[in-house]
Amino acid sequence: MPITIFIADDHVILREGVVAILGKRPEFEVIGDAKDGQAALEGICILKPDIALLDVNMPKMDGVTVAQIIQTRCPETKCLILTMHTEDQIFFDALQAGVAGYVVKGAGSRELIDAIKIVYAGEMYISPSMTKMLVTHHLQNNQTAPPRHLQQLTNRELEVMHLLAKGMTNREIAAQLFISPNTVQTHRSHIMEKLELNNRADLIRYAVQHNLLKG
Structure with missing residues (x-):
């Protein structure tokens, strides 16, 4: 059985690009997508995908809030943040919300594919660039x-x-x-x-x- 995925991002080109990349992989099945947080939450709770790929900044509801609600309503879905944000506060907010992964946009398709597989296997994935930035920040402050x-x-x-x-x-x-x-x-x-x-x-x-x- 393929890993089922729901993608939520308000940027149409990026969302369609991710759908195209993952859609070519036989181990994945993209079963839904949304352009705002409210639609994402509703779609995820109905379709119950294995993985929800969420942007942070979306209309109606941000991705961190969506992830937090999903933990209660449909905990079988693992949330993976895919975002341009590298601020430590947003990162820690996402972890507190219960996300299973955090991938920075700009990462290659290979990293995204690996992240999905790792999260699906029950582990947590964080982009190496994100970890390095956080370590540097905290060592200084x-x-x-x-x-x-x-x-x-x-x-x-x-x-x-x-x-x-x-x-x-x-x-x-x-x-x-x-x-x-x-x-x-x-x-x-x-x-x-x-x-x-x-x-x-x-x-x-x-x-x-x-x-x-x-x-």
Whole structure:
């Protein structure tokens, strides 16, 4: 079965371009599109796609608000933001809304395709350029020392946390550290429990805010 996708963007040329790119891939099926947030929300809740590709700035309702509502009304749909915005506040607002991915417009079609597959597989995807910008910003403006309970993490858990926060999947981390994906998942669960985090979005915010992505 192909991965079903709904695309919402008020720019007709961009929306049609994404539809054309994804429509050529046998593993994808674009089942709907919309030019404003309200129409997107209604269409997504009716069609229940696997993935909703959302722009941030849209008439009637912005993409972050759409994503937040979708988490309640049709949580089976994973939201992936596709936007030109690289401001950290918008990014963190999107994470708080529960999005599973954030891709900056201008990324190649290969990155978008990979992002959709990663999000569909249950992982989170963030454009590398976005992560680098956020790390630089927080290293310059946030010198807060890590809280005491960070010391509860083992060296291996710190390694895994660092790679998770950079957007790597369990399999990629396993390959880099020469351990199994199941072991990565175990470390991940321990990290979440020790730091009282709920998901990867929380982990990324934590890592960036406390300067844990250096190196």
